[in-house]
Amino acid sequence: MVNFKLLNKQYISGEWKDGTSNRQLIDFNPYNNEVITTFTCASLKDVDEAYRSAKEAQKKWQHTNPIEKRAVFENAVKYIEENKESIENIIIEELGGTKLKAAFEIDLVINIIKEAATYPFRMEGKILPSPVDGKENRLYRIPVGVVGVISPFNFPFFLSMKSVAPALGAGNGVVLKPHEHTPITGGTLIAKIFEEAGLPKGLLNVVITEIEEIGDGFIEHPIPKVISFTGSSKVGKHIGEVAGRHLKKVSLELGGNSALIVLDDADIDLAVSAAVFSRFTHQGQICMSANRIIVHEKVYDEFLTKYVRKVASLKCGDPRDPETIIGPLMNERQVQMIINLIETGIKEGATPILKGEVKGNIVEPVIFTDVTPDMTIAKEELFGPVVCIMKVENDQQAIEYANNSDFGLSGAIHTSNIERGAEMAKQIETGMIHINDGTINDEPIVAFGGEKNSGLGRLNGSWSLDAFTTVKWISIQHTPRKYPYS
Known part of the structure; x- marks a missing residue:
């Protein structure tokens, strides 16, 4: 060795x-x-x-x-x-x-x-x-x-x-x-x-x-x-x-502030799996990570219940343990930045329906609901295991929420209607977007890059x-x- x-x-x-x-x-x-x-x-x-x-x-x-x-x-x-x-x-x-x-x-x-x-x-x-x-x-x-x-x-x-x-x-x-x-x-x-x-x-x-x-x-x-x-x-x-x-x-x-959109005709179990992977892989320290999960109101409750249950089951701790999903953030500075964003989110009215503890450089998952597009946690890149869940009434509002960002790196849309997803994807200001998949994708022969910031x-x-x-x-x-x- x-x-x-x-x-x-x-x-x-x-x-x-x-x-x-x-x-x-x-x-x-x-x-x-x-x-x-x-x-x-x-x-x-x-x-x-x-x-x-x-x-x-x-x-x-x-x-x-x-x-x-x-x-x-x-x-x-x-x-x-x-x-x-x-x-x-x-x-x-x-x-x-x-x-x-x-x-x-x-x-x-x-x-x-x-x-x-x-x-x-x-x-x-x-x-x-x-x-x-x-x-x-x-x-x-x-x-x-x-x-x-x-x-x-x-x-x-x-x-x-x-x-x-x-x-x-x-x-x-x-x-x-x-x-x-x-x-x-x-x-x-x-x-x-x-x-x-x-x-x-x-x-x-x-x-x-x-x-x-x-x-x-x-x-x-x-x-x-x-x-x-x-x-x-x-x-x-x-x-x-x-x-x-x-x-x-x-x-x-x-950087990125990617949105993963779940429409009313989505396969919810697939969307949950993709959303968890897109947010918590490498503790959320990926520029393509899904910071914002935008969910149609008709499937919001079902998605949220399953999503919280899945995230709560993720093992946090020693990265040497093969069962660990969430290891440490890179350093104390990154931890403090995430703590500050969590505190800001709460002060601005977001609800932490799941709020893990901070143990050294390990930050356990935090899921925010009641998030509005003008909140800091919806605008900033969350380079850690923190996620915003946002409810929308229709496709147009989902597009508006997704585009309400200074960033435009990646994204995802979940729907059983591929052409519906493709037409939405064209309207979202991002360099990359994936239908019925996660936001984290990088392939050696496909153009990779972002728009805006x-x-x-x-x-x-x-x-x-x-x-x-x-x-x-x-x-x-x-x-x-x-x-x-x-």
């Missing part, structure tokens, strides 16, 4: 080494607050070396045979499959994921790597006609060069790999900065996987540090042409602003290929061209 807790170094220029900062980063287990390991942070000097390394290594990687590139990704998948138990353990220890969540995340990672393995064979060009006689227009798809990736703490293994693997597959160099609370799962674990897979040294670099140490230096550095960020809308707006000043392209996957751009499949490449126009004048003043 591989001990990934030993991966407490920077990975720069193909070498494992301490950062040059005087600052220490302590990696804690969110369930028991034990120290997993300690890093010496990267400084701006280390960030500069990482970017320069990626730029230099990319020159050769861009022209490497596609079959050789694909083999690296195949080796990466093989390494993950052979070390699945060790990877599950570090996901459980470092971010408090349950065994179910860890297995789910690893499967997502494997699928996105397999998709990235196809990119070297999809760097296709075009020949286009011209209004000029004798001219041939060639369009070449080429890598942008170097991509900077910043990932969050909730699904760090997948949400890092979701940008890292496609960027590499498209022929780029990459510098990855994982969240400071998940430096292994979101960072050095990925470096180890690609090192073992045979990726050329220097092409992928991982810097472990804190914003207090490097400020905006990771974004402002002149080498990266694309910054791919997954995280909060507040930070995403700042990154977009800074990148815009330096004319860098950004991919921003940000939920982000810019799309990833997965051909959309990731577009995000991490550019197009160059090369024209050839085969016959002499006549110019007006020659």
